[in-house]
Amino acid sequence: MKAFGVAWDAWRTTHGGAGAVAARQPPRLQALVAHARTHSGFYAEHYRGVPDGPVSLAALPSLPAVSKAELMARFDEWVTDPRLTRTGVSAFVADPANIGRDLFGEYVVFTTSGSTAEPALLIQDRRAMAVMFGLTYARSAGVLPPGLLLRVLGRGARQAAVFATGGHFVSTVMFERRLRAHPVRRRYSRFFSVLDPLPELVANLNEFQPVLLGTYASALSVLIGEQEAGRLNIHPLVISSGGELLLPSVRQRAREVFGCTVTETYNASEATPLSLPCRVGNLHLNTDWYLVEPIDASGEVVPAGQRSDSLLLTNLANYVQPLIRYEMGDSVVIGADPCPCGSPLPTVTPEGRTDELLKLPAREGGEVVLIPMAIATVVEETPGVLRYQILQTAPAGLTIRFDEDASSDRSTVWTEVNRRLTGFIAAQGAGPVTIELADQRPEVNSRNGKLRHVVRAIRR
Structure with a gap:
């Protein structure tokens, strides 16, 4: 599969209307599920109670959903190429020199944030990359x-x-x-x-x-x-x-x-481009390659026009690391009305991350503004950190909550988190800041399961 072929098909699909989108979904879903059952030990076991044979779109809910933690715990059985192991992929991403390089010369590797659980290791095969580029080429033109x-x-x-x-x-x-x-x-x-x-x-x-x-x-x-x-x-x-x-x-x-x-843009490391903007500014889901199911807290699909508590994703392009009814945790609204741009692809309005800017006293007067994603990355990339929250609890005081992975010593991880944060904050020009470790562990939003990483929570 080549990007040009994907782009040409995506252009024809968009201009073919809703019927063209619907026609492409079932065969792609059936091929993906059959491949996963045959080549992924995890899915072979996960679907043991599901009847064999083609899976229709209507029968998609009969497939049990999966979570990031569940898949990562069985990484070696999840992937369909036995050369890919969690140990080997982890070693690959641990080396900054590998950023931009393909693993084994054929796989692109991403890591996610830990907004809903531990960070995930995501492998993109040639098919998935062709779809990524092809959709972008075909549906970004004209914006x-x-x-x-x-x-x-x-x-x-x-x-x-x-x-x-x-x-x-x-x-x-x-x-x-x-x-x-x-x-x-x-x-x-x-x-x-x-x-x-x-x-x-x-x-x-x-x-x-x-x-x-x-x-x-x-x-x-x-x-x-x-x-x-x-x-x-x-x-x-x-x-x-x-x-x-x-x-x-x-x-x-x-x-x-x-x-x-x-x-x-609204995308995910697990599926890029999950959506693309149109000429009137709305975001359209690329549902010919990425199936989405907006669900409520009980796991039931919510109708278009209503905000979901979470989202199930099926990536029809990735065969090396199948994602079928994978829970992302995102809260979204799928549009109920056609978009004025004329695209048959559904619109989506995401809730997204809502981390907050932190402001600390500067060494030379005034204040220093810390970008949430910047300070979050400092903690997230500390070895041993699984999940975390950074709370500003005083004008010059931060409190850190984190979970460490099972193989790490909590006090050792905390020492490194404190060292990295202290250096980062000083490099930003801030004055002395008190950084404390909280007794509490990170707390997720009870409604959508998402974890806010950076919170301005100064007591008044």
């Missing part, structure tokens, strides 16, 4: 008006990505993978880390002058403030926000302050 696209090209199409570094995250891996394949892109594509001190990040963006800017919603909020204050002086034509919920107020402020088009 920007022709006049704007010409302006982007006329200004050199310089692209800046401002995301977390230090791990095999989707944004980091895919960006570095493109640069490895086409080194010439380094002239007009730059990756900036949200972990860098804000003045350094601002200076680098001012020097590069991106035409296209991609970042987290919380980082965008900080950059808006820097632009308003006159410290940041960039003039992008398009800003794309992803990874966190983009509030309408932040989107509007970005449009006004930067004077540009602002788009949003």
Whole structure:
């Protein structure tokens, strides 16, 4: 399967209407389930009570759902290539030099955050990558008006990505993978880390002058403030926000302050691109390749137009690490009405992550703003940390909750978390900060099972 073939099929599917989308789902589902039952020891056992034979869309709920923790606990039996083991893949992602490299020369590896459980190790095979690229090629075209696209090209199409570094995250891996394949892109594509001190990040963006800017919603909020204050002086034509919920107020402020088009993405490491924006700004699920079931707290499917408590995902493209009715924990609303853009693909409105900006006293007066994804990455990438929460409980005080993995000593992990956080906060220009370990463990949202990683909880 090649990306061009996927793109051509995706274009025909979109223009073929709802019937074309529906026609492609059953054979892809049946092929995936048959492959999983035959080649994955986990699914062979998991479906032991399910009758053999093709699985129709109507019968999809008869397949028992799976969770991240369940699959990770049986990683070696889950994957369909015996060369892939949890020990081997963990060793691969532990080496930063492997970011952007393919495992065994054929598999792309991502890691997730621990928002619902322990981080997952995700393997993408050639089929999954072809679908990723093909859908993006076919359904991103036309989102920007022709006049704007010409302006982007006329200004050199310089692209800046401002995301977390230090791990095999989707944004980091895919960006570095493109640069490895086409080194010439380094002239007009730059990756900036949200972990860098804000003045350094601002200076680098001012020097590069991106035409296209991609970042987290919380980082965008900080950059808006820097632009308003006159410290940041960039003039992008398009800003794309992803990874966190983009509030309408932040989107509007970005449009006004930067004077540009602002788009949003909703994706998952397990399925990219799960959705893509259309020309009117709505997000459309790519349901010809990714089946979604919005469910309530009892596991029942909720109708279109109602907010779900969680979401089950079936990735029809990935055969090496099958995801069939995989619970993501995301709260979403699937649109009940057709989109004005004319696409037959359903719209989706995600609730997304709602981590908060933390503000600490600066060494030289004023305050330092910490981007949630940046400080979260510092803790998340500490060896031994399974789940975590960072709470600001005083103007200059943080409290950390975390679960350690079974093979780690809690006091040793805490010492390293404290050391990394202290160094990171000092590098941001903050004054002395008290960092304490909480007796409590991380607490998830009882409604949707999601874990807020960064919370401003100053007692008044």
